[in-house]
Every structure is written in C-alpha cells, then in structure tokens.
Amino acid sequence: MSRPTNSAGIRKLTTIAMLVSLGIVLQIVESIVPIPVNLPGGKLGLANIATVIVLFIFDWRSALLVAVLRSFLGSMLYGGVSAMIYSVSGSVISMAVMSLFMRFGKQHLSLVGISVMGSVFHNTAQVTVAALILNNLWIYSYLPALAIVACVTGMFTGLAANTLVKYRFKSEK
Amino acid sequence: MTKWDKALIILVITLSILAMGALNFFVYAHTGTTVEIELDGKSYAKYELAQINSGKSIEIRSELGYNIVAMSKDGVRVIDADCPDKLDVLQGKINKRNQSIICLPHRLVIRITGGGGETDVTTY
Numbered sequence: 001m002s003r004p005t006n007s008a009g010i011r012k013l014t015t016i017a018m019l020v021s022l023g024i025v026l027q028i029v030e031s032i033v034p035i036p037v038n039l040p041g042g043k044l045g046l047a048n049i050a051t052v053i054v055l056f057i058f059d060w061r062s063a064l065l066v067a068v069l070r071s072f073l074g075s076m077l078y079g080g081v082s083a084m085i086y087s088v089s090g091s092v093i094s095m096a097v098m099s100l101f102m103r104f105g106k107q108h109l110s111l112v113g114i115s116v117m118g119s120v121f122h123n124t125a126q127v128t129v130a131a132l133i134l135n136n137l138w139i140y141s142y143l144p145a146l147a148i149v150a151c152v153t154g155m156f157t158g159l160a161a162n163t164l165v166k167y168r169f170k171s172e173k
Numbered sequence: 174m175t176k177w178d179k180a181l182i183i184l185v186i187t188l189s190i191l192a193m194g195a196l197n198f199f200v201y202a203h204t205g206t207t208v209e210i211e212l213d214g215k216s217y218a219k220y221e222l223a224q225i226n227s228g229k230s231i232e233i234r235s236e237l238g239y240n241i242v243a244m245s246k247d248g249v250r251v252i253d254a255d256c257p258d259k260l261d262v263l264q265g266k267i268n269k270r271n272q273s274i275i276c277l278p279h280r281l282v283i284r285i286t287g288g289g290g291e292t293d294v295t296t297y
Binding site: 082083086105108109110112113116117120130133134135136138139141142143144145147148150151155158159162 | 174175177178181182185186188189190192193196200211213214237271273275277278280282284
C-alpha cells in the first residue's frame with residue numbers, strides 16, 4: 001500500500017489497522033473458547049469477520065493484506081509456527097473465494113452466504129495443506145464433516161459481519 | 174440473509190451429507206485387519222489386529238511430541254498425547270478399513286487397511 005496523503009487514505013489505513021488487530025484478538029479468543037466438535041480444523045473462524053468487513057468496505061487488495069497480516073501475526077502470538085502455514089493458507093484462499101463471490105454475487109448474496117463460502121474454502125485449503133504435509137490424500141475424508149461445521153460457523157460470522165457493517169461502517173462507503 | 178444465502182448453505186450441507194453417506198456406505202463398509210502408522214509422511218509401523226492377544230499400547234515419540242496408541246483385537250485408538258487440542262484422543266476407536274486417526278501437530282496418521290471386500294480404493 002502506498003503512503004496515504006489525504007484524509008480518506010489515512011482513514012482507510014487506520015480502519016485496516018484496526019480490523020487487523022480485531023482479527024488477531026478474535027483469533028486468540030477463539031483458540032481459548034472450546035468448540036464441541038472433535039474434528040481436526042473445526043473451529044469458529046471468528047477472525048474471518050475482519051477479512052469479510054475489509055472486503056466489503058474496501059477491495060480485495062486490502063482484504064489480502066488483512067488476511068495475511070492477521071493470520072501471520074495471530075499465529076506468531078498464539079499458535080506457533082506449525083499452525084501458521086495452515087492459518088495463512090486458509091485465510092488467503094478463503095479471502096480469494098470470498099472476493100469472487102462478492103464480485104459476481106453481490107446482488108444476490110449477503111455477507112452470510114459469502115462468509116459461509118469463505119469458511120468452507122478455508123477448511124478446504126487447510127485439508128489440502130494437511131494432505132500435502134502428511135503426504136496422505138485420505139485426509140480429504142474429513143472435508144464433508146468440516147464443510148457442515150463451516151456452514152454453521154460461517155453463518156454466525158456472516159451474521160456478525162452483516163450487523164457490524166450495518167451499524168458501524170455504513171458511512172465509509 | 175437472502176434466499177440465495179439459504180440456497181447456498183442448503184446446497185453445501187446436502188452435498189456434504191451425501192459425501193459422508195457415500196464414505197460410510199462405500200469406503201468404510203468393511204472391518205479392517207491391519208493398523209498402519211505413518212509419521213511425517215513415512216511408514217512407521219504396521220500391526221495385524223488379529224495377532225494382538227490382549228490390549229497393547231505403544232508410544233510414538235518424535236521431536237514434535239508423543240502419542241500413546243492402544244490396540245486391541247477390535248480396533249485402535251489414541252489414549253494420550255501431548256498435542257494442544259488432543260483431537261486424536263477425541264476421535265475414539267476406529268476399526269473400519271480406510272478409517273484414520275490423524276494428529277496434525279505431530280504429523281501422525283494411523284490408518285486401518287486390509288480385509289473386507291475385493292475392491293480396495295487405495296489401488297486407484
């Protein structure tokens with residue numbers, strides 16, 4: 001990102017910085033909150049809220065920045081280096097899929113549908129990384145169960161993002 | 174939430190349930206006979222379930238941590254591990270061919286093979 005020179009640019013920079021830190025905090029919070037699903041990779045995905053919001057109010061470039069920074073810094077602070085590759089790959093792929101759905105389906109889909117697709121592809125990316133690391137394609141057999149969990153968690157993050165956008169960020173658009 | 178959101182969610186859930194049903198019906202249809210353990214993508218150990226008389230447990234230790242695997246005639250499970258979430262312990266006992274227990278942090282895969290029908294998906 002180039003150095004902002006006007007107040008709109010500064011506003012964008014601070015909003016992005018704020019959302020990155022929101023994402024990091026949510027990532028740490030969700031690793032403390034236990035989820036009653038005994039599946040590898042089944043988690044709330046709250047941190048995705050930050051990416052969804054940036055994607056909604058700015059563009060995919062800013063969202064990519066948030067996705068990478070959030071997962072990178074979040075795993076540095078909490079989770080460790082081995083979790084980082086899952087976190088970064090998951091959030092980047094999820095961001096890419098969400099930006100495609102946002103671009104081509106914005107008139108039909110709300111942030112709920114977009115966030116559900118993000119969650120599903122977040123899990124798909126993580127399963128793919130696991131399959132590559134473990135050199136074992138059988139890990140894909142967890143994907144259907146993970147996709148169902150992703151639908152539920154993606155719905156919650158989508159509803160949260162919808163609400164947040166409605167009340168807080170309407171003026172930014 | 175629009176009707177397209179709902180349609181998308183229902184589509185994903187339906188596909189997933191169908192895939193899970195297909196997995197249970199075709200892939201996990203037979204009881205397996207062999208336990209194969211892989212560590213970091215490489216074969217680590219192999220046991221025949223029929224040859225285990227009573228409970229047998231082994232400790233798999235690597236620089237990433239340890240997992241204690243318990244085997245009996247009717248299946249295999251992880252009874253203890255020092256990974257942060259202990260998902261491998263939560264996954265319980267498995268005994269169907271092609272089922273697996275995976276500990277991602279320790280790069281451990283425990284898989285059931287052998288036995289059952291004539292088609293083996295792994296040969297494809």
